[in-house]
Amino acid sequence: MSGAVLAVLEQRDGTLRKVSHEVVTAARRLADALGGTVDALIPAAGPVTGADALGGFGADRVVTMTAPSFARYDAEGYAQAAADQIKAGGYGAVVFAASAAGKDFAPRAAAKLGLALAADVTDVAVEGGAVILTRPVYAGKALLRVKVTTRPALLSIRPNVFTPVSRPHPGAQETGAVSVPAGRVVVREVKAAAAGALDVAEAPIVISGGRGLKEPANFAVLEQLAQAFGGKAAVGASRAVVDAGWRPHGDQVGQTGKTVSPTLYIAVGISGAIQHLAGMRTSKVIVAINKDKDAPIFKVADYGIVGDLFEIVPKLADEIKKLHG
Amino acid sequence: MKIAVCIKRVPDTEARIKIAPDGKSLDEAGVKFILNPYDEFAVEEALQRKEKAGAGEVVVITLGPATAQETIRTALAMGADRGVLLQVDRTPLDGLEVARALAAELKDGAYDLILCGKMAVDDYNHQVGPMVAELLGLPCVTAVAHLELEAGEGTAEREVEGGIEVVEFPLPAVLTADKGLNEPRYPALKGIMAAKKKPLDVKLVTLGAGGLELLAMMPPAERKEGRIVGEGPVAVAELVRLLREEAKVL
Numbered sequence: 001m002s003g004a005v006l007a008v009l010e011q012r013d014g015t016l017r018k019v020s021h022e023v024v025t026a027a028r029r030l031a032d033a034l035g036g037t038v039d040a041l042i043p044a045a046g047p048v049t050g051a052d053a054l055g056g057f058g059a060d061r062v063v064t065m066t067a068p069s070f071a072r073y074d075a076e077g078y079a080q081a082a083a084d085q086i087k088a089g090g091y092g093a094v095v096f097a098a099s100a101a102g103k104d105f106a107p108r109a110a111a112k113l114g115l116a117l118a119a120d121v122t123d124v125a126v127e128g129g130a131v132i133l134t135r136p137v138y139a140g141k142a143l144l145r146v147k148v149t150t151r152p153a154l155l156s157i158r159p160n161v162f163t164p165v166s167r168p169h170p171g172a173q174e175t176g177a178v179s180v181p182a183g184r185v186v187v188r189e190v191k192a193a194a195a196g197a198l199d200v201a202e203a204p205i206v207i208s209g210g211r212g213l214k215e216p217a218n219f220a221v222l223e224q225l226a227q228a229f230g231g232k233a234a235v236g237a238s239r240a241v242v243d244a245g246w247r248p249h250g251d252q253v254g255q256t257g258k259t260v261s262p263t264l265y266i267a268v269g270i271s272g273a274i275q276h277l278a279g280m281r282t283s284k285v286i287v288a289i290n291k292d293k294d295a296p297i298f299k300v301a302d303y304g305i306v307g308d309l310f311e312i313v314p315k316l317a318d319e320i321k322k323l324h325g
Numbered sequence: 326m327k328i329a330v331c332i333k334r335v336p337d338t339e340a341r342i343k344i345a346p347d348g349k350s351l352d353e354a355g356v357k358f359i360l361n362p363y364d365e366f367a368v369e370e371a372l373q374r375k376e377k378a379g380a381g382e383v384v385v386i387t388l389g390p391a392t393a394q395e396t397i398r399t400a401l402a403m404g405a406d407r408g409v410l411l412q413v414d415r416t417p418l419d420g421l422e423v424a425r426a427l428a429a430e431l432k433d434g435a436y437d438l439i440l441c442g443k444m445a446v447d448d449y450n451h452q453v454g455p456m457v458a459e460l461l462g463l464p465c466v467t468a469v470a471h472l473e474l475e476a477g478e479g480t481a482e483r484e485v486e487g488g489i490e491v492v493e494f495p496l497p498a499v500l501t502a503d504k505g506l507n508e509p510r511y512p513a514l515k516g517i518m519a520a521k522k523k524p525l526d527v528k529l530v531t532l533g534a535g536g537l538e539l540l541a542m543m544p545p546a547e548r549k550e551g552r553i554v555g556e557g558p559v560a561v562a563e564l565v566r567l568l569r570e571e572a573k574v575l
Contacts, residue, residue, distance in 0.1 A: 017486075073490065075455075075465065098451075100485035104467045107420070107452035111459035116419040116536025119450050132540070137448055141342035142351075143543045146418065150536030184464035184495055188480075191489040199486040242504075249470065249505035250484045255338040255446055256362045256504060264574045275338040281548065285572045287564065293553065300548050302572065303564055307557040315558040319565045323575060 003036025006094040006152075007059065008082050008109075010101050011042055012073075012190075016050030018202070019097040021057050021164035026124055026157045027095040028058030028165070033126035034092045039063060040171070041085050043078045045071035047175070055171025057164050064175045069182035072190070073101050076183030079108035084178070086113060091152040093131050098156040106156050118146055118155040122282075131155075139255035139278035159202055160261045161282075200251055203234035206262045206283070208253050210238035210276075212269020212290060212309055216246035221313045222268060228320040236260065238270045254279035269309050272297030289313065326381035328371040329436045330405065331427055331457070332364040334389050334396035335447040344542050351542070358392070360399045363442025365509035366502035371440050372404045373507060374474065382406045384434070388426050389416055394525060401520035402512030408525040418448070419535025424456035426530050431461060436497060443468040443501040451501075458499035466492055470505040 007027035009020035024040055031038045040059040042048050044066055054062050065085070069077050082105070086094055096106040098120045110117035122143075123134035131153035133146050148155070193199075200206050209222050219235065226233040237247035239254050253260055255275040265283035269290060270276060277300055280286065288301035289309050298304045305312055336342070336351065337359045343352040360368070368385065375381040385400040387393050388411040397408035411426050431439060439458075444451035451467070458465030470489075471482035474496070481500065483490050512520070554560045554567065569575045 073485075079459070100468065100483070100490075103451045104455060104465075107455040108459045108465065110452070111421060111424060111456040114421070116421055117452055118537060119420075119452055135449070136545070137542075138336065138340075138342045138351075139338070139446065139449070140545055142344060143545055144418075145540040145543065147538040147540055148536060149534075149538050185466055185498075186493050188491045188493055190485065191482075191491065193487050193489075197487065202486050249503070252504070259449075264568070264572075273339070274341065278338075281545065285568070285574050286548075286551070287568070298551065298553065300551070302549070302551040303567055304551060304553045305555060305557070305560045305564060306553055307560070311558045312561060315561040316564070319561055320575070323565070323569075 002090045003031065003034030003092045004089065005031040005034065005036055005038050006086060006089055006091045007038055007040045008094065008096045008106070009040055009042045010097060010099060011044050011048045014044065014046060014048055016042065016048055017099070019099050019159045022159065022162040023095050023097050023157060024054055024057040024059050025164045026162045030093045030095070030124050030126065030131065036092055037061065039089060041065060041082065043067070043070045043081050052173060055169050056166050058167055058169065059171040061172045061174065065178045066175060067178050067180055072187040074183045075105045075108060075185050077180045078105040079112060080180040081178050082109040083112040086152060093153040093155065096156040098158050102156050106154070110154050115150050115152070115154050116148065118148060118153070120158045121155045122158050122161045124155070136259070139259055139275065140281055141278050158261070198234040200234045200236040200253060200260055201258045203232065204262050205229050205233035205264045206236045206253070206260050207233055207266040207268060208236035208238060208270060209241065209268050210270030211240045213241065219247065221310065225313055225317040225320070228317040228324065230324050238276050239273070267297050267301070268313060270297055271295045272300065326374055326378045326437045327435060328374060328381065328383050328438045328440060329431055329434060330364070330367045330371045330383060330385045330400065331439070331441040331453065332368065332385050332387045332396060332400055333361045333442070333445045334358050334387065334393040335361045335445050338362065338446055344544065349539050349542050358396070360396050361442050361445045363444060363446070363502055363504070366504065366506045367440035367442050368400045368403050368405060369507045369509040370472065370502055371438070374438065384409065386427060386430055387411065388413060388423050388530070390414070394527070397525055398520050399512065401523045401525070402516040403510055404516060407523055410525065410527045411530045412527055413530055413532060417532050417535045418537040418539050420450040420452040421456055422532045422535040424453045424460055426532060427453065428457050428460035431457065438497060439463070439499045441499065441501045443503045454499055454501035461499070463497055463499050464494045465499040466494055467501045468503040469500045470503045472500065472506065
């Protein structure tokens, strides 16, 4: 079986999404171990901004697959285009993103092909020619090491885990129209979140608040700290405050919310219930600010400050602003 | 409306996870099992749709061990009409095997709607719903947080990175439920009593080997012991220094 690897990428409104760099990075690692090349596939309606830079992340060939219905996300169309390419390409492995779109169409493509899909993978390896993957279960309270016994090995990678590696390596560009019927699920519109708002699952810095904030309006303190980081930070929330209706569901970090792995996670007024810790323990650096010095959150935090968050957080925002100013 | 809901028995989200001596599975001693939280939203949605339509049937289906009968009873106590347990010795790692068994059960059921949770909080596969849809040739919308249904079609909202996608789809369809879709009801005592008498079919199923072989289950890497930098706002300057110079994240 071939050692070539296919990276299935995502664009939105004609611009490549950042997670695509991570997908190519994971694909490159597998291809190097399998002794093959990396093809990158982008379903799109036309030219994609950022496609020409993919060679620098390890793609040998970039194929933009165009169809009119791909102007917006088209689950069935994407799944068909990916499945067709996988069948035609004779790959050893195929890498998707475990993003909102990837979680939606990668399983469809896998079912079309009758192949297993290892989802939400955080590490890839090749041993004795077999693709071996690591993936968290129970929201990261345990990890599984899994051998993929079917070929090609299909996997989706968790966003924010595979650090993109730049390499001086131009990739060949190709564009080809595909003929797939438009899917039955039609995206009518995408309501954008507040301008510049980052998703907690993708932001490099996440500042989460819990019951210690006392009331919904006080999240303004965290929003101000997020702004001090100059557009790199998102504001998250604990389950307690989401269940209380203080914050939207999409902001919840934890086992029944999002699992996040930012570079910096700041937990403010969060005691650290086990289901919350499960959702953020893979963050690179964790800071906790809490008035209770015995709160479980301090057990996983790299750095903690004990005290009144309403005094500490504004001061922290000022210090961060100074750095960025 | 005839609605099927695919549910799963999972360890409670507050459960501590201990690995069994075989190094490949969960030590279930002392672990409480619950109806997967995302499936609760799916069951609730089905019940509300049936109530709104004034007629219909809500069938809950699960693939799992014999003990998953309890999980079905929970959904029946919420108000579902009947349950089907596709009983297996072990739940496979490969979601496609699960989807195949569910699709075979669902195929001739003439369902208007098939609901699932967006993922199970144990395996985090988030794939069985869309795989079932593909196997049945149905459209699918995953992670639905808002839903409107009219005759033969629906509109759903799903969260995507940095926004909300609004999608339209024809029925029948497979939808997977996200948090926010509704507020699941607690089973009332009357419902719990009634659930004991509701029909529950147990069918023994044999699954294929699947394409994923479990080598090991491991604890996550321990985090290095952290430290308290200080107390109150005076500690902020030191925190920022550590984040810059030691952790190098600023």
